[in-house]
Amino acid sequence: MVDVVSGSPTVLITGGAGYIGSHAAHAFIDKGWSVVIVDDLSTGSRSRVPEAAAFIEMDCADPQLSAIIRDRAIDAAVHFAARIKVDESVADPLGYYKANVCTARAFFENAHLAGLGAIVFSSTAAVYGDAGGAAVSEESATRPESPYGRSKLAAEWILADLCAVSPMRHVILRYFNVAGADPEGRSGPAAGSQHLLKIAAEAAVGIRPAMQIHGTDYPTADGTCVRDYVHVTDLAEAHVSAVTHLLGGGGSLVANVGYGHGASVRAVIAEALRLADRPFAVTEGPRRAGDPVSVVANPARAMDVLGWRPRHDNLQAMLQSGMAWERQRMAGEVSSA
Numbered sequence: 001m002v003d004v005v006s007g008s009p010t011v012l013i014t015g016g017a018g019y020i021g022s023h024a025a026h027a028f029i030d031k032g033w034s035v036v037i038v039d040d041l042s043t044g045s046r047s048r049v050p051e052a053a054a055f056i057e058m059d060c061a062d063p064q065l066s067a068i069i070r071d072r073a074i075d076a077a078v079h080f081a082a083r084i085k086v087d088e089s090v091a092d093p094l095g096y097y098k099a100n101v102c103t104a105r106a107f108f109e110n111a112h113l114a115g116l117g118a119i120v121f122s123s124t125a126a127v128y129g130d131a132g133g134a135a136v137s138e139e140s141a142t143r144p145e146s147p148y149g150r151s152k153l154a155a156e157w158i159l160a161d162l163c164a165v166s167p168m169r170h171v172i173l174r175y176f177n178v179a180g181a182d183p184e185g186r187s188g189p190a191a192g193s194q195h196l197l198k199i200a201a202e203a204a205v206g207i208r209p210a211m212q213i214h215g216t217d218y219p220t221a222d223g224t225c226v227r228d229y230v231h232v233t234d235l236a237e238a239h240v241s242a243v244t245h246l247l248g249g250g251g252s253l254v255a256n257v258g259y260g261h262g263a264s265v266r267a268v269i270a271e272a273l274r275l276a277d278r279p280f281a282v283t284e285g286p287r288r289a290g291d292p293v294s295v296v297a298n299p300a301r302a303m304d305v306l307g308w309r310p311r312h313d314n315l316q317a318m319l320q321s322g323m324a325w326e327r328q329r330m331a332g333e334v335s336s337a
């Protein structure tokens, strides 16, 4: 057991040059942990790696990583490295299974061979599929509807099966709709992301003159889809909670990361218009294929067992931090990656 209060544990973060991984790296560093980032920069950006982190440009499936884990006395790993776009996964299933299943399996093997005892795995609410609108608990059925969701669930199974026959313990975090940027402006969403909060933040700062609502005839209060948007800074904190749980001797578990309530597309856009530097046009379009009506987490386990305490449960804060990041990008102050 590692004393995470008085000691300074070292955490390995794969995919730490990406959106969520870089926020997690900052969260660990802010708490005084040592961070080693492994990223092949296939989708991540070197500019997102915090200065205080050690950086190794490497595919996390590379067998050499096992010796690195041992030599650097890594206490725990967080595995973010993955591909994350649902539509892309439909078009390129082999690429997605390679990145999200084969590479994950190889990384888990590297960790296992190094004798690592604690892994946190970055998973997604997409493993549940359409839960029919009820708040989703970890016991809800897993019915992923895309190669992306299936690839993440397959990797969850590999990790759980490995931990069943080894001293390794794991926390699987299933993220709901991740949004926003670091309040200190150190990282933010990737360029080209098509998620609602990112598009709304871009419209609100004038990067795009208009945005569209994908479907207004859903059986919700205002006819648009509902999602549980979670601030990336709170999500990053959930990883610190998960690693702390494992290093404190806690058992393996799966935990949802969301706030337990949702916002509709119209509510998000109304807030973005309220905050906008100048008005932008909003058009109403048809439904987007495959969109479930409502996806909301039951986050009780993350709070009760992991001790996760979200502090940014606020649509305004998510949009404002996202807008600040877009302004930095427009001003060329941060890499456009």
Ligand code: UDP
Binding pocket: 177, 194, 195, 196, 197, 199, 211, 212, 213, 214, 215, 225, 226, 227, 265, 288, 291
């Ligand atoms: N959405 C929208 N307009 C946009 C982008 C997204 O109406 O420009 C809707 C989308 O159809 C879905 C919700 O916003 O109902 C959340 O979409 P997002 O892609 O952010 O997350 P998802 O839940 O699909 O992973």
